[in-house]
Amino acid sequence: MKDLIVVSDFHLGEGRRDKKRYAPTEDFFHDDDFARFLDHIKTIYNQRTAEVLLIFNGDIFDFLTVTTIPSESVAAQMGFKITTAEKRFGLNATASKSVFKLNVIAKGHSIFFKSLSRFIRDGFHVEFIRGNHDLELYFPEVRRRLLEILASVRDGATWQQLEKQVRFHQLFYREAGRVHIEHGHQYDKTNSNRFPLNPVYMRKHKYEGMDIEEETLDYPIGSVFVKYFYNRVRRFDPYSPRLISPEQYVDFVRRYNVFDVWRVYRDHYPYFIAALSPSTDIGFGDLSRSERKQHETDDLESASRQGFGEFYEQWEKLKVSPEPANKAAVVKKAMAPLVRRGMWGGVFAFAVLYMWILFFTLIQAIPWLAANAFIMSIFAAGTIIGGFWIWSNFRSKMKTWNVSEHDQMKKAAGRLAEVCDARMILFGHSHHVENMSIKDAGCVYANSGTWTTVANPWSRIMRDARRMTFLLVKENEVELNRWNCDGNRFETVPMFALDDEIEAIIQAEVVDDDFSINREHSWLPGAVFEPDTEKDEDYE
Secondary structure (H helix, E strand, O other): OOEEEEEOOOOEOOOEOOOOOEOOOOOOOOHHHHHHHHHHHHHHHHOOOOOEEEEEEOOOEOHHHOOOOOOHHHHHHHOOOOOHHHHHHOOOOOHHHHHHHHHHHHHHOHHHHHHHHHHHHOOOEEEEEOOOOOHHHHOHHHHHHHHHHHHOOOOOOOHHHHHHHEEEEOOEEEEOOOEEEEOOHHHOOOOOOOOOOOOEEEEEEEEOOEEEEEEEEOOOHHHHHHHHHHHHHHHHOOOOOOOOOHHHHHHHHHOOOHHHHHHHHHHHHHHHHHHOOOOOOOOOOOOOHHHHHHHHHHHHHHHHHOOOHHHHHHHHOOOOOOOOOOHHHHHHHHHHHHHHHHHHHHHHHHHHHHHHHHHHHHHOOOOOHHHHHHHHHHHHHHHHHHHHHHHHHHHHHHHHHOOOHHHHHHHHHHHHHHHHOOOEEEEOOOOOOEEEEEOOOOEEEEEOOOOOOOOOHHHHOOOOOOOOEEEEEEOOEEEEEEEEOOOOEEEEOOOOOOHHHHHHHHHHHHHOOOOOOOOOOOOOOOOOOOOOOOOOOOOO
């Protein structure tokens, strides 16, 4: 039984454009750290009899944030045309255009690809699971190009090794009775795909008077949000908060006062309007009943060909129905927080003003000024206290109304365990680490988190506590770890115990009389990583 190392949500974008400066939409700055991470895995498992499998659980590549446009000659050589909207917002998600985007990613992250290729050369196996930011791995042309890039690395893996040691999964990796691994975006209504195994449609448009038809990915509304709005924000403000979904955008808006929110809208308004212009492509509309039925049939047939048709029928019932990816839905998502806050603020201001006018009318019947002043002081204090109480309760209510992707995925893990015959359910996507037992389902749910920077309370008490995290599966146990690049070792991710878990933990410590320190990883000498001095070759 192989050990499994599961990583997710690297979000490799355009990387370094001129070998000095990063693209403003870039999130992954850890190419050297990742190379050392792979070297440490080699060191550990070259000294053991156990084998290890490295699993990339989605969103490793961020095709959505690649906005670089090729020259007309390169585009013609690759067999596609560039529309006016694409010049402004980036290429659409066709097979050939996605290949170009992968070339851009590889050029900007050459160390990542070199270290991965040499990791495979040394005999290690790798699995790729598709996420919502690298949905383009659906195309066979993109998967083949990825192998070609890895094969082109000097002193890297051969083509024969890559074909034997690298596998791709459209939805999940499964070991019956042991583990189920998937990215997790199918349980997030803004990022799930309607037809996960065939997420494409035939896009028809005009180019210089000609009718063109292209097979294009059916982006969910979360991807539309990134491509047509968030990328534009990051291009002039690369330090803006990392928002991975419209829900996080809504939460971001909720936490700021109305004046700050209005400033954001004012600054971003031109880009937002441009994204909604008629020339931009934003996916197709509602399908007819017959078209929807045909897509569902194609999905099931694809699952059957891959050997999990019966399981897919059960799994498909668990995924959430996606929100429509059309312009009206984008407008609603973007504007709703501001409108809602404005309405509630207006209602509250009107109520306070009405109460004060009524109060002044009533106290006119009291002839003594001192009495008036005393009553006014009491009423003013009551207004302040009452307003604070109403606002506090309103904010707590909003927290219960806005259920995060993280909470949705915990619930999905429990339901999934009941149908997939696995003791461990492993996700990514939410960027929030987790490792918890779901007692009712008899399984463990764990989330690998991300290698990018995330805003979280742990940053205040322990630097990088939630960055460069991963899952390590041994036998039927899963550990939540992080890569300490400075110390060249694996470390346990710190987590606080919930109130209902504390008693069980105390009982376990009483029973366990072994106080020996587990030095399984810390004592091993780390592999020395020497920066790659060979000249970077551009991937064509």
